[in-house]
Amino acid sequence: MHRPTVCLIAIVLCVGGIAAHAAAAEAPAGSSVAGLVEDVRGRPVADADVFVAREYEHNIQPAVSGKTDARGAFEIVVPDAAVAYRIRVQSPGLAARVLRHVDSGSRPEIVLEAGRAAEGVVLDRDTQQPISGADVEASDVAEVGLFFAPGAGVTRATSDPSGHFRLEGLGPGRYAVIATAKGYRRGGTNLTQMERPVQIVLARGGAIRGVVVGTDGRPVAGAAVAAEGEPADRQSRADTTTDDKGRFTLPELSVGSYRVLARRHGSGATVVSGVKVQAGRDAHAEIRLERVVAAQGRLVDSDGKPVEGQICVAQVNGADTTSLLAGECSPADEGGRFSLVSLPPGRHQLRVAAPGFVESRFEIQLPRERESVHVGDLELDAGLQIRGRVVDRSASPVTGATVTVLDSGYSVHTGADGSFRLGALAPGAKRLWVKAAGFLEQGRDAEPGERLEVVLAGVPPAVN
Numbered sequence: 001m002h003r004p005t006v007c008l009i010a011i012v013l014c015v016g017g018i019a020a021h022a023a024a025a026e027a028p029a030g031s032s033v034a035g036l037v038e039d040v041r042g043r044p045v046a047d048a049d050v051f052v053a054r055e056y057e058h059n060i061q062p063a064v065s066g067k068t069d070a071r072g073a074f075e076i077v078v079p080d081a082a083v084a085y086r087i088r089v090q091s092p093g094l095a096a097r098v099l100r101h102v103d104s105g106s107r108p109e110i111v112l113e114a115g116r117a118a119e120g121v122v123l124d125r126d127t128q129q130p131i132s133g134a135d136v137e138a139s140d141v142a143e144v145g146l147f148f149a150p151g152a153g154v155t156r157a158t159s160d161p162s163g164h165f166r167l168e169g170l171g172p173g174r175y176a177v178i179a180t181a182k183g184y185r186r187g188g189t190n191l192t193q194m195e196r197p198v199q200i201v202l203a204r205g206g207a208i209r210g211v212v213v214g215t216d217g218r219p220v221a222g223a224a225v226a227a228e229g230e231p232a233d234r235q236s237r238a239d240t241t242t243d244d245k246g247r248f249t250l251p252e253l254s255v256g257s258y259r260v261l262a263r264r265h266g267s268g269a270t271v272v273s274g275v276k277v278q279a280g281r282d283a284h285a286e287i288r289l290e291r292v293v294a295a296q297g298r299l300v301d302s303d304g305k306p307v308e309g310q311i312c313v314a315q316v317n318g319a320d321t322t323s324l325l326a327g328e329c330s331p332a333d334e335g336g337r338f339s340l341v342s343l344p345p346g347r348h349q350l351r352v353a354a355p356g357f358v359e360s361r362f363e364i365q366l367p368r369e370r371e372s373v374h375v376g377d378l379e380l381d382a383g384l385q386i387r388g389r390v391v392d393r394s395a396s397p398v399t400g401a402t403v404t405v406l407d408s409g410y411s412v413h414t415g416a417d418g419s420f421r422l423g424a425l426a427p428g429a430k431r432l433w434v435k436a437a438g439f440l441e442q443g444r445d446a447e448p449g450e451r452l453e454v455v456l457a458g459v460p461p462a463v464n
Contacts, residue, residue, distance in 0.1 A: 034075035035108045037068050037089050044072030045112055048091035051152045052076050055084040055101050063088070063152060078104055088152060095171040096140070096153070115169035118191055120198035122159045122179045130163025131202060134181035138167045138191060141174050183280030185252045204279035208250040212242050212262045212287045219246025220289060223264040226324050230259045230273065237323075253277045261316075261324045262287040268344025271319035290344035293366040297375040299336040299354060306336030307380055309354025314361060317346040336377075350378075356412065356423035358383040382423030384448035389418045390434060391455055398456055401436035406443075 033052045037045040046068055053063035066076040068089075078085060081104045090096035095115035099108055122134040140153035157165040159179070167177070177198060178188035184202040191198055212223040225248045226239035238250045242262075250260075257276055263269040267289035275285050299307040312329040314322050332338040332354070340350075345368035352360045357380040364375045390401040397418025404411040405422060407430065414420045414436075422432075425448045432454075435441040439456035446452055 031079070031081040031104055032075050032077045033085055033087065033102060033104050033106075034073070035087070035110055037072040037074065037091075037110045037112060039094065040111060040113055044068070044070070045089075045091050045094065046070045046072060048072070048074075048089050048094075048112070049151060050074045050076060051088040052078060052085050053088075054080075055086045065151070081105070090153075091169070092155075093169045095169060115171055118167045118170055118175075118177075118198065120165055120167075120177070120200060121163045122165065122181065122200045122202060123163055124184075125201045125203045130159070130161070131179075131181050131184065132159055132161045132163065134159040134163070134165070134179045134184075134200075134202070136165045136167065136177065136179045136200070138170065138175040138177045140171070141176055180252075185254060203254060205252055205254050206277040206279060206281050206283060207253060208258060208260060208275055208277060208283045208285055210248055210260070210285035210287065211246045212248065212264075212289060213246060214267070214289050215291060217288075219244075220264055220267075221246060223248075223262050223267075223289065225250065225260065225262045225287070227253065227258045227260045227275070228324050229254065230257050230320070255279050258283075259319050259321075259324070260285050260287065261319075261321060262289060263342065264289060266292065268292045269313070269316055269321070269325060269342055270344055271316045271321060271324075273319050292341060293343060293345050293368075293370060294372040295340045295343060295364060295366060295375055296372070297338055297364075298377045299332045299338065299352065300377045300379055301357070301382065302379060304377070306332075306334065307354050307357065308332055308334055308336070309352055309357070309380070311338050311340065312351045312353075313340070313343065313348065314351040315349035316343065317348065322351070352378060352380065354380055355410070356382060356385075356421065358424050382421065384425040384427060385421055385423040386425065386430065386432070386446050386448055386450055386452070387419070387421050388446075388450075388452040388454060390414045390420065390436065391418050391453060392439070393455060393457060398436050398439065401434055401439075401456070403454075404433045406431045406433055 037048050039045055048068040051063040051065050064076055066074055068074045084101045084103055087099045087102055089110050094112040097110050097112055122131045124131055136157045138155045155167050155169055157167050159165045175191040177191050178186055179200040180186045185205040187200050187202045189198055189200055208227055212220045214220050221242055221244045223242045227250045228237040240248050240250055242248045255277055257274055259271055259273045260275050261271045270287050270289050272285050272287055275283050277283050299309050301307050309332045310329050313325045330338045330340050345366050347365050350362045360380055362378050366373050390398040392398055399416050401414040402411055403420045412420050429445055429447050432444045432446055434454050439458055444454055
């Protein structure tokens with residue numbers, strides 16, 4: 001989900017930047033970092049961007065920012081006069097300069113030298129034709145991590161009709177170059193050598209726009225919306241939330257078919273399949289949330305005994321939601337009981353996993369006229385297994401002994417009668433290791449399907 005991550009970072013930086021400005025505005029009078037910016041000929045550099053951040057390792061507070069005036073001077077209010085700061089100054093066409101360990105009372109003179117330039121071209125992946133008007137950004141990887149502020153360490157350019165772009169004012173270091181253009185998914189490359197032209201190839205894409213409404217047809221604000229390519233394609237997916245009018249946009253998606261899922265607390269997860277994204281065009285989807293039908297049940301083994309495990313939603317009304325609802329799982333407790341409280345009416349598929357059992361899938365039906373449904377006992381298959389019993393030399397059961405399959409690390413503990421069961425085993429002979437407090441450890445070889453008895457000898461008394 002590349003896009004959500006980028007959006008989240010942008011939000012954090014933007015909100016953090018506002019908070020930093022607010023903190024600076026409330027700082028005590030006289031707490032500021034000031035200086036003068038000139039080029040190598042001694043001429044003032046006006047309108048340069050200045051970022052000031054606290055000087056300590058792992059700083060995550062966004063920088064306070066400002067600009068130089070016509071004289072090249074700047075003065076930026078900082079929240080604390082007692083700490084040292086780092087300063088970054090950047091201006092188009094000039095290499096950025098970073099000063100470290102600057103005290104708030106000092107007034108450094110900062111000289112900016114001419115920067116280097118990097119050139120390249122933006123092309124359509126399918127036609128290899130140039131893309132005009134693409135926005136290209138080069139981000140100094142190290143500096144973005146130092147200042148945590150929008151624009152810090154970023155140089156911008158726009159591609160011309162031949163797809164050509166030129167990034168000027170770059171300093172030494174490694175840059176991440178990203179290009180965006182309408183009707184395309186964003187793409188990029190790493191830039192380490194300025195002498196070589198770079199090529200950025202963009203794949204055509206589009207967006208899904210739509211609205212989420214409730215059972216009453218009214219827009220639903222704050223609903224979570226996610227899209228995934230179908231058949232399941234985790235590389236082509238995005239998510240967002242609806243605005244106060246229930247609207248959502250999922251941008252920068254590859255061309256193809258998508259399933260779109262929406263959910264909100266108190267409503268069942270609803271899926272719309274077959275939403276077609278075309279190059280340079282917006283697809284539209286309206287999703288109507290339905291009420292929740294709670295589903296309860298129990299996991300059991302072939303003997304009807306309860307099984308602890310985890311139940312996840314694999315399909316909602318025939319639409320695969322394995323990854324879209326990856327976190328939509330419910331544990332089954334020691335009594336095997338589970339409850340799912342986010343499903344709408346309809347036919348759904350559950351994926352069940354439990355130690356010692358083959359992963360299984362079960363279909364359940366939730367009627368529209370019910371608020372709660374008990375789906376009964378879901379019986380799990382143990383597959384290939386080894387059963388046995390651990391006893392001492394007097395044939396008394398050894399409770400709580402650990403039996404481990406050495407090639408996998410899979411372990412179980414014996415019950416009150418000394419019995420154990422190792423299930424869902426791969427074919428082939430297994431080496432078992434048995435240990436229990438107060439007994440000598442013992443290894444045994446066994447085949448799936450075998451029943452065995454393990455007799456443990458007590459630890460001999462210490463010799464004085």
